[in-house]
Amino acid sequence: MYNILLGGAAGDGIETMAGLLEKMLKQSGCHLFTIRDFMSRVRGGHNFTQIRFGDQPLHAHRDTLDGIFTVDEKSYQEHQPRLSYDGFILCDEALAIDDFRAIKLPFKKIATDLGNPKVINSVATGALLKLFNIPLDHAAAIIKSNLRADLVEINLSAINKGYDLLESHYDLPLIETSEDLMLSGNNAIGLGAVAAGLRFYSAYPMSPSTSLLDFFNAHSSTMAIAVEQAEDEIAAINMAIGASYAGATAMTGTSGGGFSLMVEALGFSGIAEIPLVAVDVQRPGPATGFPTRTEQSDLKFVISASQGEFPRMVIALRDHTDCFYQTARSLALAKKYQIPVILLSDQYLADSTTTIPILNASEIVHYDEPEAPVPTPDHPYKRYALTENGISPLAIPGKSEALVRVDSDEHDESGQITESATVRNQMVQKRMHKLEGLKKELIEPEFWGAQQCQSLLVGFGSTSGAIKEAVDILNQEEKNYGALLFGDIYPLPTERLRHFCDQVMEIINVEQNATGQLASLIREETLISCEHSILKYDGRQLSVDDILTGIKNFKGGF
Amino acid sequence: MSKPAFTNYETAWCPGCGNFAIIETLTGVLNQLERPPHQVVLVGGIGQAAKTNQYITANGFSGLHGRSLPAAVAIKIANDDLTVIVNTGDGDSYGEGGNHFLHNIRRNVDITHFVHDNQIYGLTKGQPSPTSNRCDLTDNSNPCNLGASFNPLLIAIAAGATFVARSFSGDKKHLAEMMTAAIQHPGYALVDILQPCVSFNKTNTFAYYKKRVKPLDEGYDATNKLAALEKAMEFGDTIPIGILYREQAPTYAAKHPELFDKVPLVDKQINQSDVQALINSYI
Known part of the structure; x- marks a missing residue:
């Protein structure tokens, strides 16, 4: 299992490089989990993509890095504290990086000699593949299907030149992943909606929900979905309600700021009993907050948004597979109960890509x-x-x-x-x-860990993968930990929670917000209190390492 | 004689309200259209005019204040077989719903928009609306708009509307002609219908309108956009009524041929194998 980071300024092509590298790793036989960290700007600043890959399915990112590829000194300075002692820094020979772990190679010179300095990232991609002993078998096909025809040859040459620059250092067991999918959370939501027969999607572009709008636009004509880019989120939700009234399966999507504009219409869907699914891809608030970063702080907002009282359902999406099946289920439940259903995702899940077993259109819940x-x-x-x-x-x-x-x-x-x-x-x-x-x-929260646990972690949505991995690590020493991971979150399913509450010594809520909104909801609904909390609200997703450190802190070491 | 298809329910409007003439005319026009009531959707926002759909035997969608247009265009997009007509007021259309007014003109979805324009907020009892006359601080007239008056026709033409008309509730024959032409127009059609608010508007009364409204000359060329803009600026001692501007332009449906073939969107089905193929493209 390896963890590498590609860093540079916006406009340096890091995102394109990472997208191609991911495909090559996947096709070669790796599982992977990739997170994207970008600033709210088109050029400059500092962006990075972190790819974790290996022979086991992955559900979260880790902090410790095995390698950094950087196009500038800034990315090195920013991330080298997380680089393991025996890790590497791959960069151009001209960078002023003084580190015994640095592998400095003539990327720029090779690219220039090839006739286009812009292919520098492809030279580096070749070098990275070689370092991890990944064969070049799939590179040509992937480059051909993803780059403009006139750029194929030079990029392939660049990859080959990079491949020849150094010797392999890591030995990665490659496995059979040819039937797996590799996709982002937002794409999985889109596929789930298509499979459920979505006919109408309306939205106003807002990070990190925008890629959903782009997805539906891309498949509008082939999948018979009317996609309307609305003048604002108020129009977006009222359009979805109008289309649904006319019988079309309809959905809208936004982030917290746009959802704030939608709340009156959410109540309209409630009182008029018009089926509606609204996706809230959360980002840190309030107001504009951190546009391109992540948080789980809209939970208490969406369960109570809009004046008056009406039935609604809130489903927190835990992973990419959930994104597909639960989106389809939400559309079915909205129709069956003629209510608004809110899907809670977040930037972490929306923009991260991972490999998952095939999703089956035949297995989704339909409601006729x-x-x-x-x-x-x-x-x-x-x-x-x-x-x-x-x-x-x-x-x-x-x-x-x-x-x-x-x-x-x-x-x-x-x-x-x-x-x-x-x-x-x-x-x-x-x-x-x-x-x-x-x-x-209601679907009870997924239980993970030791059935006879004494410490119970509770979480919802996209932190589930990190919580599971943390529980697995904690249980390597003593099988004392378990976790309840909520997908259906409002109305709150309480049976499994009550069961474990009677058994465990302590409950620890793990949340990507400042106030412990899940703990608050649990207490409101069940009078069950959480003894400890691990909270993070800096816009960067809670990692396995954050959870382990958090537990260590209030346990006084373990 | 058999019962007409479209009939009316009892209303909650004030005696003498201009809405009575409008609903009577609209009901008559609908009965002439040869469309069964279940294929007509009357959409409204909130306000006295917006209640129109509550009082006619057709499909009815009473939405949120200001939000009738987004819902109406989506209903039409979802099922192109339906005739979709919005009835709502000046506050709903031009105040709370101003942003939707601008942008749904640009979409040119084939819906009809009847604005019952009484230049005042009636249901909330007498506040100025965007279309209330402009006045100054020494003017005690009611309603009084210290800022500029909103000119819906001028703005609609400028924004690219393909059918822009004005009528008056006191001239039912003219109103019926405008309504029929608007419903038959392919694309977004706006008819701003002047109507007195007998309870609160002491300025723009029935007599006020009666004295000022003047049908457009027979020779008026409604396809000349610049002339139409100029005509739309006339609102004072004479108020022109009629079709100020019309053009044939591609509708929303014409611009999305793949979604608007013989099968309405709501009836379209995608084969599961095609969906699975899309999923498999992520392998």
């Missing part, structure tokens, strides 16, 4: 709406008919003679505005009653 009753003159269709489970048969306008009348005002069964106290009570109770059915569908 039963036919609404045919209206007659004596029994016209009632959009909000009172029923035992609170769910009224849903008719689609234009698809039958039913007149479908929906309203953001309180309304009677037919959708007509009302001010009746009796009808108000009936309608509030009807809507809230849908929660009873929904609660039966």
Whole structure:
């Protein structure tokens, strides 16, 4: 298992280099997990991509580095404290880096000799592949399918020249990964939505949700999805609601700032009982916050966003596989219960890429709406008919003679505005009653670790991978640790939590926010308190190492 | 004689409200259209005018204040077979919904937008709206807009609207002509309908409008954009009514041919094998 970092300024081509290198590693037989750390600027500054790869499936990044490739001194200075003693720094011979671990090679000269100084990163890619003893078998195909035709030959020459510059140093066992997928969290959300039959996506570009909009735009015509770039997030969510009313499976996506603009319409979806899925790809707030970085601080916001009371569901996406299956499930649940469902992701998950087993379109949860009753003159269709489970048969306008009348005002069964106290009570109770059915569908948090654990870590969403790995490491000494990793988070499933609460000595909440929002929600719903918390809110994702250090700190060493 | 397809429910408007003439005319126009009520969606935001869809036997979508346009265009995009008509007020369309007004003009989705423009906020009882007349500090008229008045027709033409008209609730024949032409126009069609607010607007009364509205001359060329902009700036002792500007331009549907073929978007299905092929492209 190795961990390397590629660093440079925005515009240096690090992202392109990393994308190609990832593909070559994957095709050669590596699992990998890549994180992207960029500044909110197009040129300059300092960006890096960190690729962890090896022969085991990976679910998180690690802090300690085995190697750094850098195009500038700044990346070296920034990251060399994390470089292991026997690690390497790969760079051009001209860089002023005085370190016994440095491997300085004539990247720039070779690139210039080849006729284009810009291929310097390809020379370095060749050198990196050689260092790790990765065969060049897949390089040509990957370069051909990803670069402009006139750039293929020179980049391949550059890779070959780089490959010949040094001897292999690491011996990496390569395995069979040819059936695995390699994709980002946002792409997995997109695929899940496509598989669930998404017909309409509206959004306003906002980091780190923008790549979702780009994904749907790219597949709009082949997958029959109308994609509208709205004038603002208010329009985006109201469009999604309009499309859903007309029968199209609809979704909107944004980050916390855009979600703030959406909240009135979230309540509209609730009272009008129009199915809706809204994705909140979180970034650090409040306000503009850290546009390109990560946080899990919108949990308490999204579970209570909008005035008034209405049933909703919140699903925290834990990993790339969740992104696919839970997005599809969220669209099905939104339709089945005619409610808004919010998907919580974050920049870490959105922008990280990893290898995962194949995702199957045939395995997703679908919900097929039963036919609404045919209206007659004596029994016209009632959009909000009172029923035992609170769910009224849903008719689609234009698809039958039913007149479908929906309203953001309180309304009677037919959708007509009302001010009746009796009808108000009936309608509030009807809507809230849908929660009873929904609660039966909740998926309990995933348990990880030793069943007889005495210390229980709790977390939600994208920190799950790091928590699992930390538990595995802790249990190497003493099988004392377990973790509950929440995906479905509102309504909060409590059965498994109560079970472990009776067994363990301590509960530790691990969260990417400053106030411990999950611990707060757990306490509110169950009166269960967490004894310790490990919190991080600097915009950089909690790592396995942060969790281990956090536990060490309040245990006084182990 | 058989019962007309579109009929009305009891309303909650003030006696004498201009909305009565508008809803009566609209109901008549809808009955002439030969579209069954279940294929017509009436969309509104919030306000007295926005309640129109509550009072006509058709599909009804009463959305949020200011947000009727985004919902309406999405309904039309989802199902191109539906006739989508927005009825809502000047505050909803030009105030709270101003940003959507600008940008949905640019989309040119085939919907119709009837703005019941009484130059005042009625439901909240008498505050000035964006279209209230401009006045100065010594002016005690009600409503009073110390800033510039919003000129919806001028702005709509400038923003690229393909059908821009004005009518008056006091001239039902003219109003019916405008409504019919707007509904039949392929693309976004705006009709700003002047109407008195009998309870609160003591300036822009029925008599005020009656005296000022003047149909466009027979020779008026509605395809001349510069002339239309000039005409749209007339709002004073005479107020021109009629189709100020129209052009044939590609609609949203025409610009997305792959999504708007014979099968409405809502009925489109993608084969599971095609979805799986897309997933497999990430191998």
